[in-house]
Amino acid sequence: METSAPYFLLFRTNLLLASLVWLTACDSTPRERQEIVRQEARKLDTLADKAAVKLRAAGRRTMQYDSAARVRKSQPLGKAAEASFTKELLGTYSDFQSINPDNVAAAYTQFMRQVRAKRRTWTQRDWDYADAIYKHLNERRRAIRLDIRASDDVRIKSLQAEYLALENGRDLKDYGQAIGNKPAADR
Known part of the structure; x- marks a missing residue:
């Protein structure tokens, strides 16, 4: 504008x-x-x-x-910090191999609950760690996708869309601040 x-x-x-x-x-x-x-x-x-x-x-x-x-x-994520972030965001679901078709929707729900609660204080590097965890969670979902109930899959897709919207909103806010526009209200 x-x-x-x-x-x-x-x-x-x-x-x-x-x-x-x-x-x-x-x-x-x-x-x-x-x-x-x-x-x-x-x-x-x-x-x-x-x-x-x-x-x-x-x-x-x-x-x-x-x-x-x-x-x-371009800087690699620290393994210890990633493990800490994983435990913080996923809680009891932090071992990706323990996620199965019965609890995958609950793992995504736990992840998004923590993202919503913590996102306002995150730096871009924190978002990088959250992205890495999100990718691991998606990889696990793909590995078991044929056994996931349709209702759980719909729930997971809505949580994925919410995560991407929050992440892109933060990117836009940071970009706007970097080029000198007034920051939009954090949602």
């Missing part, structure tokens, strides 16, 4: 300029109209320059954010 505002202002200014020139055409000389056009053109140039400065700054911040994200993601 913010990037389209300068274009709207340019359009509005052009419309105002055309109206002003047309309305004053009868009461002014060509030299006066020419000066009005010059003044309005200077205003348009100033608006365009300001918009270009903002876009360049946002572009630089975007590149810095992307670079930092690539560096963070």
Whole structure:
């Protein structure tokens, strides 16, 4: 929305300029109209320059954010920290091999309960650990998928969709903060 505002202002200014020139055409000389056009053109140039400065700054911040994200993601997750996170998020289901068709929906429910409770305080690195756990949980689900009841599978898919929405919402919030937009309310 913010990037389209300068274009709207340019359009509005052009419309105002055309109206002003047309309305004053009868009461002014060509030299006066020419000066009005010059003044309005200077205003348009100033608006365009300001918009270009903002876009360049946002572009630089975007590149810095992307670079930092690539560096963070290239660093391997610590095994001890991942095990701790797994225990924290999955509780009694932290041993993935113990997850079976009868308790897989409960494991996802436990995972999402903890994600909902802790997500507001998580850093991007914490989300990396949660992602790793989520992937392991999905791998286990795929291994036993043929034995999962349909009602449990529907429940699991809704929890997966919720997790992805929360994670993407956090990514968008962090990205918006990195490029200088006001942060959206954390859901």
